[in-house]
Amino acid sequence: MDGQSESSIYDLLEGILLYGREPTNLPIWFLQSITINFSDDHKIGSGGFADVYKGLLRNGATVAVKKLNPSQMVESHERKFNQEVCNLMKVKHKNVVQFLGYCSDTQGKIWNSIMAEERQRFLCFEFMPEGSLDKYISDASKGLEWRTRYQIIKGICEGLDYLHQQKVVHSDLKPANILLDHNRMPKITDFGVARSFGEEQTKAITSNVVGTLGYMAPEFCRGTISMKSDVYSLGVVITEILTGHKGYPQIDNVLKSWNARFQTSQGGTWLEHVRVCAEIGLDCLETDPEKRPMTKHIIKTLHELEETYGFIETDLWTPNIINSTGSSDFAIGKLLDVYPLELLFPFEPNKFIKWPVTLTNKTNGHVGVWIARSGPGVVPYSWEEPGKKQKQHENISSIFCVLRPHSTKVLYMTMRTQQQPPPQEDTCIFQVVIIAMESEEALRGLGTYLISGISINKFEDLVKTVRRLGTEVHQATLRAAVTCDPEWFQEVVTTHQVSLPYASS
Structure with a gap:
């Protein structure tokens, strides 16, 4: 298996999907496995240059595998394949399909007593359920x-x-x-x-x-x-x-x-x-x-x-936007992109899970983002910012960061290891507070004030503080919940016949 176990490839590909890690080289046997050897039942698209197949991962996620037509694998098309991989490796954006990996396989085969090379080329992407x-x-x-x-x-x-x-x-x-x-x-x-x-x-x-x-x-x-x-x-x-x-x-x-x-x-x-x-x-x-x-x-x-x-909202793209300054409802969309605003953690016993939240500053000035837990919930969520030191197993329920003009930052919400699934419909609410200022120094000073212990219930105090500085503040809601297989959940409850080990906070 080319020195790689099937389990390790699954982990690698799932990590790319969940955490936006770098695309990777994928062995052909793995692509054959997840598409049931490129069966017709898994074919979801076909064209003159390639066929597209649905691949199923271990965690239930679906990917798309593009199999290039072998007849196209002449030298010029080989260069195009290499160029396409190079282009895909350098682009990451919410409006560009996520590239997961590639496969370049060449094997010698005998045709009519003549040894010849058979070239097979594949590209792997996130699956788009609504089609084109x-x-x-x-x-x-x-x-x-x-x-x-x-x-x-x-x-x-x-x-x-x-x-x-x-x-x-x-x-x-x-x-x-x-x-x-x-x-x-x-x-x-x-x-x-x-x-x-x-x-x-x-x-x-x-x-x-x-x-x-x-x-x-x-x-x-x-x-x-x-x-x-x-x-x-x-x-x-x-x-x-x-x-x-x-x-x-x-x-x-x-x-x-x-x-x-x-x-x-x-x-x-x-x-x-x-x-x-x-x-x-x-x-x-x-x-x-x-x-x-x-x-x-x-x-x-x-x-x-x-x-x-005005900003045209949709329930799926911009949920529950709250205006805190009396200005128009599209302000958060003008200042900042927060994606996603709804996180669903797939539950697995004793598994530590991270989920990326991408922040994009769309302005010519500095923007501060404060994310704080605002409601009850029993699941131990925490926040991580790449590059910042953090004590092991430390739970950070709020986080503050500064984005420079037209920049992007990725934060990670984590769910600590759990032996049992949480109560059903246990949704944790976080408030995402966006503060626009020209001065990065002023924003970092405000961040120190926020992290020192201000309560989200004292949001009005924050608004007054920011207004005194001559700037604006807006707010959105982020939701986190855990999902698990209903049959597995029922099996655990039936087997243990005890209350799940969570207490209301």
């Missing part, structure tokens, strides 16, 4: 509601902006290459024809044009590739999400069709979101690449839209 976006494309009269479509548009824009920051040009952006998770959060996938640009590079010239007709920019067909080519494809995708088809729609017609769909008092506000998105789509479709907006300017336009007309 192209299955949800429809006009305004039916299909996805506007709030969901807007969040999909915004997520695609943010994912593409991140890729361009990493100097990656996707070159084949289209609904079929945008996957949706169970919350319908979009994630860009398929980097088979993507290119990495140098630090100062703005475009590339090629005689080998590969892409999808209808989504390729005019200059792309002439062999010129740039980030503005991706922006053109983005315009086609936005237009499809708005209208159900490609083309150059009249904005008045788009507004008219969506006005007929809206049946709420928020319809007028949402029409402004529709109008701005339609304008962005048309700007992206400019024939002249220089006239198309950069992705960072598109993101800025969407933020300005939310500042003026």
